Amino acid sequence: MKGQSHKGDQPMFKKVLVANRGEIALRVMRTCHEMGIATVAVYSEADRKAAHVLKADQAVFLGESEPAQSYLNIDKIIAAAKQTGAEAIHPGYGFLAENPLFAERCEQEAVVFIGPPSQVIRALGDKTVARRTVAGKGVPVIPGMDRPQSDPAILAREAANIGYPVLIKAAAGGGGKGMRVVASPEDFSEACVSASSEAKRAFSDGSIYLEKYLSRPRHVEFQIVADMHGHVIHLLERECSIQRRHQKIIEETPSPVMTPQLRQRMGAAAVAVAKASGYMNAGTVEFLVDQQGGFYFLEVNTRLQVEHPITEMVTGLDIVRIQLEVAAGNALRLAQEDVRGRGHAIECRIYAEDPEKGFYPSPGRIIYMQEPSGPGIRNDCGVYTGFQVPVEYDPILSKLIAHAEDREQAISRMIQALEDYIILGVRTPVPFLIDVLKSEAFRKGDTFTDFIEAHFSGWKPNRCDEDAACAAFIIDELSGVKKATASSGTVSAESSPWQTLGQWGR
Amino acid sequence: MQYRLKLDEKMISFQAEKKGDHGIALSRDGCLLDVQYSVISSHHLNLVVNGSPVNAYIAGDGNVKTVIIRGVPYTIEDADNLETRARGKKGLQAVPQDITPPMPAVVVRILVAAGDRVKQGDKVIVVSSMKMETTLTAPSDGTVKAVNVAEGDKVMPGQILIDIDRDDAGPTRE
Numbered sequence: 001m002k003g004q005s006h007k008g009d010q011p012m013f014k015k016v017l018v019a020n021r022g023e024i025a026l027r028v029m030r031t032c033h034e035m036g037i038a039t040v041a042v043y044s045e046a047d048r049k050a051a052h053v054l055k056a057d058q059a060v061f062l063g064e065s066e067p068a069q070s071y072l073n074i075d076k077i078i079a080a081a082k083q084t085g086a087e088a089i090h091p092g093y094g095f096l097a098e099n100p101l102f103a104e105r106c107e108q109e110a111v112v113f114i115g116p117p118s119q120v121i122r123a124l125g126d127k128t129v130a131r132r133t134v135a136g137k138g139v140p141v142i143p144g145m146d147r148p149q150s151d152p153a154i155l156a157r158e159a160a161n162i163g164y165p166v167l168i169k170a171a172a173g174g175g176g177k178g179m180r181v182v183a184s185p186e187d188f189s190e191a192c193v194s195a196s197s198e199a200k201r202a203f204s205d206g207s208i209y210l211e212k213y214l215s216r217p218r219h220v221e222f223q224i225v226a227d228m229h230g231h232v233i234h235l236l237e238r239e240c241s242i243q244r245r246h247q248k249i250i251e252e253t254p255s256p257v258m259t260p261q262l263r264q265r266m267g268a269a270a271v272a273v274a275k276a277s278g279y280m281n282a283g284t285v286e287f288l289v290d291q292q293g294g295f296y297f298l299e300v301n302t303r304l305q306v307e308h309p310i311t312e313m314v315t316g317l318d319i320v321r322i323q324l325e326v327a328a329g330n331a332l333r334l335a336q337e338d339v340r341g342r343g344h345a346i347e348c349r350i351y352a353e354d355p356e357k358g359f360y361p362s363p364g365r366i367i368y369m370q371e372p373s374g375p376g377i378r379n380d381c382g383v384y385t386g387f388q389v390p391v392e393y394d395p396i397l398s399k400l401i402a403h404a405e406d407r408e409q410a411i412s413r414m415i416q417a418l419e420d421y422i423i424l425g426v427r428t429p430v431p432f433l434i435d436v437l438k439s440e441a442f443r444k445g446d447t448f449t450d451f452i453e454a455h456f457s458g459w460k461p462n463r464c465d466e467d468a469a470c471a472a473f474i475i476d477e478l479s480g481v482k483k484a485t486a487s488s489g490t491v492s493a494e495s496s497p498w499q500t501l502g503q504w505g506r
Numbered sequence: 507m508q509y510r511l512k513l514d515e516k517m518i519s520f521q522a523e524k525k526g527d528h529g530i531a532l533s534r535d536g537c538l539l540d541v542q543y544s545v546i547s548s549h550h551l552n553l554v555v556n557g558s559p560v561n562a563y564i565a566g567d568g569n570v571k572t573v574i575i576r577g578v579p580y581t582i583e584d585a586d587n588l589e590t591r592a593r594g595k596k597g598l599q600a601v602p603q604d605i606t607p608p609m610p611a612v613v614v615r616i617l618v619a620a621g622d623r624v625k626q627g628d629k630v631i632v633v634s635s636m637k638m639e640t641t642l643t644a645p646s647d648g649t650v651k652a653v654n655v656a657e658g659d660k661v662m663p664g665q666i667l668i669d670i671d672r673d674d675a676g677p678t679r680e
Contacts (some may be wrong), residue, residue, distance in 0.1 A: 177637065190629065190641075197614060197632075198639055245638070352636065361636035363610050367565040368549035391610045391660070395636035419577045424549060424565035431578045461578040463514065468555045469573040469580035470511050471532055471541045472562035474522050475553075476571060477584075478507075478530075479545055 010329035013037055013087045013112070017060075018052070019077050020092030023382030023398050024304070025052035028090045031320040040084045042077060044070030046390035051382050058084055065392045071095045072204060074102050081111050088112035088327060090320075094394060097303040098125045098172065099204065114327040116280045116302050124277050124300040126171050128209050134297045137276045139269045142288065142296045144211030150196070152189055155210065159188055162212050168192060170199030171207035173299075176246030178202060181213050216448040217288035219243070220255050220295070222270035223311045223319070225334075226279045227326040233336045234267045234285075235311050235319070241447040242436065244359050249429065250436065251307040252346045253314055256407065256445025257289060266295055273300060282308075282323050288449075306349070306399065309380060313345035313403035344410040345403040348418065348433045352395040355432035356460055363391045367425035372417035376403040376410075379421075389426055397428065407445070411437050431461040510585040517585055603645045605668040606661075611635040613659045618668065622650045630668050633661065648672040 016032050017040040018025045029039040029052065041056030046065035053059045060080035062070040070076070072095055081089055089111055091097040097115065100122035106113035115121065124130045128147050135141050144162060148171040149155050159166045159182070168191055170178030178199030180191040192208060200206035223235040239255035240248040254263075270285035277300070284305045286298040308319050317334075326332065353359045369385045381398035383389060389397065400421060402414035418434045436442050441455050448454070463469075509520040521533040525540070532539040542554040551562045563574040573580045611633035618630045624644040632641050651669040655661060 194632065194639055194641070198634075198637075201614075201634070202637060357608075360640075361609055361638055363636060368563060370550075370563070391612065391635050393636065395638075421577070422563045422574055424563055424572060424574065427579065434577050463578060463580060465560065465575040465578065466513055466518070466580060467532070467534065467539055468541075468553055468560050468562060469575055470509075470513065470518060470520060470534075470582060471530070471539065471543075471553060471555060472551050472564050472573045472575070473511060473571050473582045473584075474509055474520065474532070475530065475541070475543050475545075475551055476564050477568075478522075478524075479543075479551075 009331075012328050013324065015040060015057075015084065015086045015088075016114070016324070017042065017077070017081045017084065017086035017089045017111075018056070018092065019071065019089050019096055020094070021047055021050055021052055021071060021382070021393065022396060023380045024092040024094075024306070026055050026382055027309075027380050028092060028304075028320055029055050031318055031324070032090075035321065035324065037324070040080065040086050042071070042080050044392075046388075046392055049387065051384055051387070060084060065390060067095065067201075067392065068204075071393075074099075074105050077102075078105055078109055078111065082109070086111065088114055088324075090114040090323070091303065093303050093306055094202075098301070100125055112327050114281065114323050116283065117278070120278055120280065121302045124279075124283075124302050126207075127169060127173065127299045128171055130277075130300055131297070133276055134273050137272050139273060139297045140295065142211050142214060142298065145209040148207035148209045150207065152192060155192055155208070156185065156188055158210050159185070162210055165213040165215075167211045167213040168195045168208050169211060170195065170203060170205070171209055172203035172205040173199060176243070178206075178208065179246045181246075214288055214290065214296075216450050217241075217290055217296075218255070218257055218447065219248070219286065219298075219449055220257070220266065220289050221284050221286040221298075221301075221305070222267055223282070223284055223305070223308065224270055224274045224279065225282050225319070225322050225326065225332060226274050227332045228280055228329055229331045231332045232271050232274045232279065233332065233334060233339060234270050235315050235317065235339055236341050237263060237266065238284075238305075238307055238310055239447060240307060241449050242442075242451050243449055244452050248307065249349045249351075250346065250433065251310055252344065252407070252410070253310045254341060254344065255289075256447060257293070262289075262293060262295075269295070269297070273297065281326055282319055306396070307347050309378060309399060309401045310345035310347045310403075313376075313378065313401060314341040314343055315339055316342065343403055343405050344407040345401060346410045346414050346437075347399050347401045348414060348429075348437075349396060350398045350400055350421070350423070350428050350430065352389045352397055352426040353429060354427035355429040356427075359429070361391070361395045362427040363389045363395070364426040365389070366397075366423060368422065369424070370420070370422040371398075372400065372420035374413075374417065374420075376413055377401070377417050378403070379417075397423070397426075408443075411443065432456070432459060435459065435461065512583040512585045513580060604666050605630060605642050605645070605670065606664055606666055607633045607635070607642070608640065608663060609635050610660070610662050611640070613655050613657050613661060613667070614639060616653055616655070616657060616668075618650045618653070620650050620652055624648060624650060624670060630670075631655075633667075642667070644670055646670070646672045646674060 015038040038057045041059040096102040100118045103113045104118035168180040178195045180195045196206040219240045226232040238253045240251040242250035284301040287295045378401040404410040507522045523531045529542045615632040628644045648670040
């Protein structure tokens, strides 16, 4: 496991195409460049000036902004790999990352897909197949359907059998896309149509199925890595219970609820799931943990997870490097006992959204941005000042990660970093995240998936600096330092109103 | 110099007076604020308000600005200039009467056609922004007069996606 030699038995790729955008494309390229691997970016119309395009050694234009014409277009991405001579494709997360047809196409075209084999993605990517596979290994699963279904009548009957509230999930799902909690039968059919349509657009697959909705569980997942030689290990857990719209916004490791015994049992279950499915490359086995410490298999994410950086912070490992190594055919250079967590890491997802308006998306141009820094701070960022955040894609701007000796210090460090993180032009959840991290419930580790509804429903920030804010407004008006964008204003760059206004009052 | 600012639906009046090159004195309801400032960049002011230093980050056009202090955004409008720009803005604050997206979006599904009867609260159109779907509903009982968009269209706030003839519109009804 010593890092002195990065050479394995198999030659490393010389060029990798990153079939993604935003912060994750940049993050993958960073490791590639560290390893001396050239990178190819792909981009759409809306992303002509995106950060990942600027970072790559080469960039290939795919087409219109609509995902189907660009980041979801398998033919165009394969053609880009061929055209540039990329030997491997890293799919990032989202888009084609968990699409078995894409992985299969890569296999046919002799381009290495950096992820599991297509048949494993197919088996595990269909959450219902995953449930069947795992249940056979004695890992507990949540009550629900074993097969996806499109017939509304059958779905309604299944919902009644399972009992409301039920959770509609996309069979191909992830990231909360195509997921709906339905409390009563009246809302069921529109929720199914809407979930299925969202799933169709997010994953090119509209299949849905139902699970019993568990109340107040914790979401705990295990990072796994597996090579082609049958070695599978886990890289500890992540707790991702703080969610809005079933999408994680704060993740941490270790989980506040974890004990060495539970970690041992869940880690073994995660590895068993990976082995049962013939897993290769990096993946994540998700569980729900109930209030009694019982755990249930949820699903396997057959991709690099958004929140992988917290695992990297506490283990000191580079998961993208491991992905590249095992994809090239090299054996894992780590045994389970080599994996040790040090300290505590927290990630906050910074989306373009307005936490005061139900976390509605807030696309727009980044007018000004100041990124936080300091010991133990990492910001995986995909945007920059002047960038127009497109409406077509996921609203994630960046992921802010704080690592410190223990949980309390990591929380304090994160709060400081959030207060230093300035993004003007779009709304972000920064003030909301600050209040969550400062809350008693979070500090106590009372993190359940209903955390936001339970503690922060109807949240507004405490606006205790309104005088200073108004002073800033007035000074900005009067200081005479005018922006190039001030076209409609009465204030010109040349003359300050202090000079032109002889008298007070207007 | 008198300022009337609107912050979060609240009107605040300030009397402002310049003090030297980098200071102003503000008075709010008789309370005095001594503010020293330095302009760090066109979006960054360092303020010392009654002796307490604070960084303020600011962006916006002439009348509406967003100020971020300690991570919290403040949206501030110059109320004296509000009247001229109230058109369109007010409608968003009140109960929405028009079927318009709350943010830039793409039309996903149209659930009604011209001539359909709708009841208040009926789902009429689904839009998606940044992969999140939002269902817009009929603001009142009525008849769908026109569907102005097609599935896949990019739409902006303020744009009327579906016209509805309201039953209670009375004589103004066309």
